[in-house]
Amino acid sequence: MAFFLRRPFAVSSALRQAPKLSNTARFIHNSPLKPTQATKPQPGASSVFNKSRQTFQNAFRRTYMQQTFNTQSGSMGQKLMYGAAIVGGTVVATNFIFNRETREDGGMPDYERSFLNETFMHTGLGLGIIAIAARALHTTGWSYRLMAMNPWAVLGVGLVGSIGSMYGTFYTSPDNYVMKYGCWTLFNLTQAALLSPLMFYNPALLARAGIYTVGLMGSIAFVGATAKQEKYLYLGGPLLAGVVLVAISGLAPMVLPATAARSLMWSERIWLYGGLAVFGGFTLYDVQKVLHHARLAQRGLIKRDVVNESVSLELDFINIFVRMVQILGMRNNNRK
Template sequence: MAAFVLRRPFALTSALKQLPKATTPAARAFHSSPVKQQLFSQRSSTPIATTVTKSRPTFQKAFRRYDSSLQGIPNPAASGTLGQRFLYGAAMVGGSVVALNLVFNREQREDGGMPPYERAYLNDTFLHTGLGLGIIGVAASALHRSGWSYRLMSANPWVVLGGGLVVSLGTMFGTFSTHPDNYVQKYALWAGFNVAQAAVLSPLLFLQPALLARAGLYTVAMMGSIAFVGATAKQEKYLYLGGPLLAGVALVAVSGFAPLVLPATAARTLMWSERIWLYGGLAVFGGFTLYDTQKILHHARLAERGQARKDVVNESISLELDFLNIFIRMVQILGMQQRRK
């Protein structure tokens, strides 16, 4: 469970920053992007409509990073006809699958393939993961249309952070501790966990739908290819990654703290801390996808031997966290590329 405690904050508030305050210096949680853009305005007597009008362009710029050395570089994925873009994306996905399979999957399973009980357990886990992400998407859209995103952005950011963490961690550990046979309580807590993610991430819907769709597609492609490697690789080959990945999460977390303790004049250090948070985070949570896939298959073998209980809901939460962390970073990367055109 320690892995979930360390990974949870990244998915909660990575997209939420603070607007500059009048009298207090800006502060940011360690899991937010090092880009010095802020999302929340201090609660005041300003009408919500005015606050939203001022906050929207700030939010849309939250994923922008100015880098003059990269200006003018063409983005082949953003040029050409729709068919050309589709072919380019398909080539990227196919190439990634082939490359990952060749590099990381040289030693494949020795049992001639995945047994039916492992396949069924893995499919059930993926089904619950997709259902959970669907709940997050639908709930976030409904909350956004109801005006929740506006109120969230005008609230005190530390209250949002604290409340989001308490609700998310509470529902997550409640789900973990509930026996799988207690269906009503299990699924109620799991649904509450997903709605909590939707409530905090709903301001992402201020961004362009096309950008969010591309980020989601790339995230699915990345996680799908990595999960394929984990499912077809030699049994328990990547379970040793648990410790190194926790160390990687700690490094990414420290890089998020850098803007809080380093002066603004340390531009080079802050730039590297941002890259560690962004690209290092992609590598770490991609590794967690590989580790979690093999962990799910390991639990399936234990359950088949009667040494553990089947709990696909708990398994799906780990994959949901991986997806959210990768998705948020994909959104930021695509937003940066869009500004370079």
């Protein structure tokens, strides 16, 4: 049930960002447009139609992001040092606050370490498939077609595709490798199709959001892996209630009128910052759940299935990454 409630977030977030895309990307064509062609209105065509047609044409052209050079921004080495200091400080702070009671069994056994490493490997592989497929779909114009569709239709089809492929992965035995990895690949491709509109953003912004997400999830995963056994498994119930609240706030712009500015503002804050807290907690919970399943598999109570465990961490990463992109995009817009 928790996975069913987590899925709609990336869909609505990508669709809600459609009006802001023009602020973050520049389109440069092979031959510049003449001033008379750019300003001359076409007879018999409305401004809405012209705007839609231009957006559609730009979606099929190659995009180049032009980054201005700031002489006062410092060298690349300084930026890397600052980023490393932030990530390292986050790891130390989270470990000090949340991990005062460490494991009492002498450290992580080899079978738990192996299970966790294979889970992280499949998580990284799945996220790589999503990134490559999303980029490929974006270059073919799928992003524009997705945003031009009815949001409710996209939400319904996205839920069916995502949940169907996800539960197909869950309920396929790990002994059936072909069917198992086929459903898992289909799940990743479904996520790529829904996340492809994010490719309209500046690649530098997406890279920063990815680095921040890796740092956040890495620090939380470190805490979960070194904490006392089953210390954070009780978070499942409270996190489920939190994800329901975040889901409702994410769907609020589709229901509330545009005049309810204050309600929309608070729903957006709950969606962004409440979602970061909830899915950060889910990362902590899922890492401890992976170790718990490793112990059960060692005793022969369940089958060893790292693919199922990786799906949970992929969903955590996607939901945190989408919110990081949204926060950084809003920050860049406020600077202009």
